[in-house]
Amino acid sequence: MDGYGGRRNKAEQDAAVVEFGYALLTAAFAGAVVFGAFVGPALLFDAPPAVSAVLLGVGAAVAFVVFVARVVAVLVRFRRAAQPSQPGRTSPDS
Numbered sequence: 001m002d003g004y005g006g007r008r009n010k011a012e013q014d015a016a017v018v019e020f021g022y023a024l025l026t027a028a029f030a031g032a033v034v035f036g037a038f039v040g041p042a043l044l045f046d047a048p049p050a051v052s053a054v055l056l057g058v059g060a061a062v063a064f065v066v067f068v069a070r071v072v073a074v075l076v077r078f079r080r081a082a083q084p085s086q087p088g089r090t091s092p093d094s
Contacts, residue, residue, distance in 0.1 A: 023074035
């Protein structure tokens with residue numbers, strides 16, 4: 001891709017698919033870890049129902065935020081890496 005909305009070749013499409021899959025997988029893992037960190041103690045120590053409900057809600061909200069932040073971070077980094085530093089020029093090692 002030329003970085004300006006041009007068409008992608010097959011290798012660039014494959015790289016984008018792999019990067020998107022990586023973003024989703026790592027975001028799901030990070031979200032699950034954060035959710036477990038909030039909900040785990042409530043389940044492990046048999047917290048009162050009100051505390052468990054609060055931890056469940058907060059854990060779900062924070063896990064969602066972590067999930068979205070991870071996906072955005074990975075995809076932004078991928079997009080920046082795909083664009084040349086000086087459009088129209090090739091790198092010296094090409």
